[in-house]
Amino acid sequence: MTHTNATLHSLADGLLEAGCIKFGEFTLKSGLTSPIYIDLRRIITYPKLLSDIAQAYLPILSILEFSRIAGLPYAAIPIVTAISLAGDYPMIYPRKEVKTYGTKAEIEGEYHAGETVVVIDDLATTGGSKFEAIEKLTGAGLVVKDVVVLIDRQSGAKESLAGAGYSMHAVLTINQLLEYWEGNGKVEKSKIEQTRKFLEESK
Numbered sequence: 001m002t003h004t005n006a007t008l009h010s011l012a013d014g015l016l017e018a019g020c021i022k023f024g025e026f027t028l029k030s031g032l033t034s035p036i037y038i039d040l041r042r043i044i045t046y047p048k049l050l051s052d053i054a055q056a057y058l059p060i061l062s063i064l065e066f067s068r069i070a071g072l073p074y075a076a077i078p079i080v081t082a083i084s085l086a087g088d089y090p091m092i093y094p095r096k097e098v099k100t101y102g103t104k105a106e107i108e109g110e111y112h113a114g115e116t117v118v119v120i121d122d123l124a125t126t127g128g129s130k131f132e133a134i135e136k137l138t139g140a141g142l143v144v145k146d147v148v149v150l151i152d153r154q155s156g157a158k159e160s161l162a163g164a165g166y167s168m169h170a171v172l173t174i175n176q177l178l179e180y181w182e183g184n185g186k187v188e189k190s191k192i193e194q195t196r197k198f199l200e201e202s203k
């Protein structure tokens with residue numbers, strides 16, 4: 001990884017300060033109670049943080065081969081837009097729901113069958129939403145080899161994608177973040193331990 005620790009640390013602090021990562025008690029979609037909640041949709045309110053995040057994807061993208069970047073709706077769209085501007089990469093995105101009027105597009109933006117696209121998302125948990133998007137992209141004749149995310153929750157997404165032949169790359173892992181905050185005391189030790197235990201049990 002070509003990131004410096006300083007980059008990772010400033011991102012970690014920025015995410016915590018912006019409330020993109022919270023510690024407490026949160027009910028997840030699955031019904032489970034989690035001691036950590038990651039809400040990367042808040043990034044859009046912090047232009048400097050959004051810009052720093054886009055920059056942090058660039059070292060990973062610089063070693064991959066592709067023609068376009070494809071963002072996953074909706075949380076990742078602002079991030080992909082920022083990456084597109086920072087790295088001068090053409091961007092497309094698969095729609096969540098197909099347009100029933102006009103072009104009836106499944107994918108927004110210009111692309112050509114046979115091109116390789118890198119899928120960009122904000123967070124990786126199990127990988128389910130990535131597969132849906134990859135299916136839409138490959139269904140349109142595009143080639144997908146790599147997926148790049150900001151945070152890997154380390155809940156199996158990397159493994160399930162690898163099993164299907166895709167490589168997943170992450171700017172940050174949840175363990176890196178927890179280690180850093182434990183070291184600088186920005187998050188109470190008990191909350192860090194609770195989170196580690198929860199992540200281990202929910203694998």
